[in-house]
Amino acid sequence: MNTDDKKFLNIAIELAEENARSGNGGPFGAVIVKDGKVIATGVNSVSTNHDPTAHAEIIAIRNACKNLKDFQLSECDLYSSCEPCPMCLGAIYWARPRRLIFASDRKDAKEAGFDDLFIYKEVCMDFQLRSIPTEHLPIKTRNAPFEAWKNNTDRIDY
Amino acid sequence: MNTDDKKFLNIAIELAEENARSGNGGPFGAVIVKDGKVIATGVNSVSTNHDPTAHAEIIAIRNACKNLKDFQLSECDLYSSCEPCPMCLGAIYWARPRRLIFASDRKDAKEAGFDDLFIYKEVCMDFQLRSIPTEHLPIKTRNAPFEAWKNNTDRIDY
Numbered sequence: 001m002n003t004d005d006k007k008f009l010n011i012a013i014e015l016a017e018e019n020a021r022s023g024n025g026g027p028f029g030a031v032i033v034k035d036g037k038v039i040a041t042g043v044n045s046v047s048t049n050h051d052p053t054a055h056a057e058i059i060a061i062r063n064a065c066k067n068l069k070d071f072q073l074s075e076c077d078l079y080s081s082c083e084p085c086p087m088c089l090g091a092i093y094w095a096r097p098r099r100l101i102f103a104s105d106r107k108d109a110k111e112a113g114f115d116d117l118f119i120y121k122e123v124c125m126d127f128q129l130r131s132i133p134t135e136h137l138p139i140k141t142r143n144a145p146f147e148a149w150k151n152n153t154d155r156i157d158y
Numbered sequence: 159m160n161t162d163d164k165k166f167l168n169i170a171i172e173l174a175e176e177n178a179r180s181g182n183g184g185p186f187g188a189v190i191v192k193d194g195k196v197i198a199t200g201v202n203s204v205s206t207n208h209d210p211t212a213h214a215e216i217i218a219i220r221n222a223c224k225n226l227k228d229f230q231l232s233e234c235d236l237y238s239s240c241e242p243c244p245m246c247l248g249a250i251y252w253a254r255p256r257r258l259i260f261a262s263d264r265k266d267a268k269e270a271g272f273d274d275l276f277i278y279k280e281v282c283m284d285f286q287l288r289s290i291p292t293e294h295l296p297i298k299t300r301n302a303p304f305e306a307w308k309n310n311t312d313r314i315d316y
Contacts, residue, residue, distance in 0.1 A: 027306060051220055052219060053253075066208060082303075086245075089244065089245075093290065094204070100292040103297055119251045120282075122247075136263060139171075144171060145177070145187070146178075146266060149185035
């Protein structure tokens with residue numbers, strides 16, 4: 001195990017533990033590192049901020065991107081106290097960091113009462129089988145936004 | 159097709175089209191409805207806000223929860239111009255709305271240059287096989303945050 005990896009992962013775990021103890025939110029923390037330095041951190045604040053998207057990794061990604069004034073995390077490493085849930089993993093793919101390192105996993109999260117494992121199963125199912133009733137209504141205008149996008153020559157691809 | 163569903167889905171599509179045309183962000187829009195009324199909307203602003211998590215559904219969920227002062231969207235329906243990506247679908251599972259309705263799908267998004275289909279494949283793989291190098295380092299203190307969580311009797315479960 002790389003010494004720096006252990007150091008940064010421990011920071012994420014300490015943030016998670018302190019967050020759970022303080023009552024700020026769920027027991028999760030994340031740290032983003034560039035050039036050997038922490039450039040952003042995040043802790044879960046779902047309940048206190050009334051924001052179901054306020055997971056540690058999402059907050060850390062938003063903070064890091066704000067600091068870098070970029071929507072990409074090129075050359076950054078993301079350390080998370082726990083395996084990212086599908087929401088956070090999706091955010092990681094959109095942010096495109098160099099590496100992801102995590103400590104506990106989706107089964108540990110399940111043991112503690114969190115839906116991560118359940119959501120992984122749901123995301124990988126056909127939508128017709130999912131527990132949240134979902135309808136695909138392919139109405140005629142469905143691709144008009146994509147046409148407008150392709151026609152906007154000033155668009156910023158991401 | 160339910161008339162109201164078509165009406166609300168069209169609002170999401172119009173928001174998406176206008177967003178792409180204006181240069182504010184990607185060609186995606188979302189609407190959240192409760193008791194037959196729109197309580198929040200969202201459009202993609204990844205590039206203009208330097209925020210890779212600023213997808214239409216995430217923004218709409220955050221706005222709706224802020225308005226409801228709750229981290230749950232009980233009895234709400236979420237309409238999206240396009241099938242939610244894994245990040246947004248994960249957010250939907252954490253927000254727990256009643257229903258999800260979408261118009262275009264992950265294949266349409268791919269045609270327009272977006273990674274949705276690719277990210278669905280990655281999320282459903284073992285992490286060892288994913289394109290973003292990922293390491294699971296189960297260090298000794300990994301479950302200390304969950305212990306602190308269980309021991310905090312004032313915790314707010316979510």
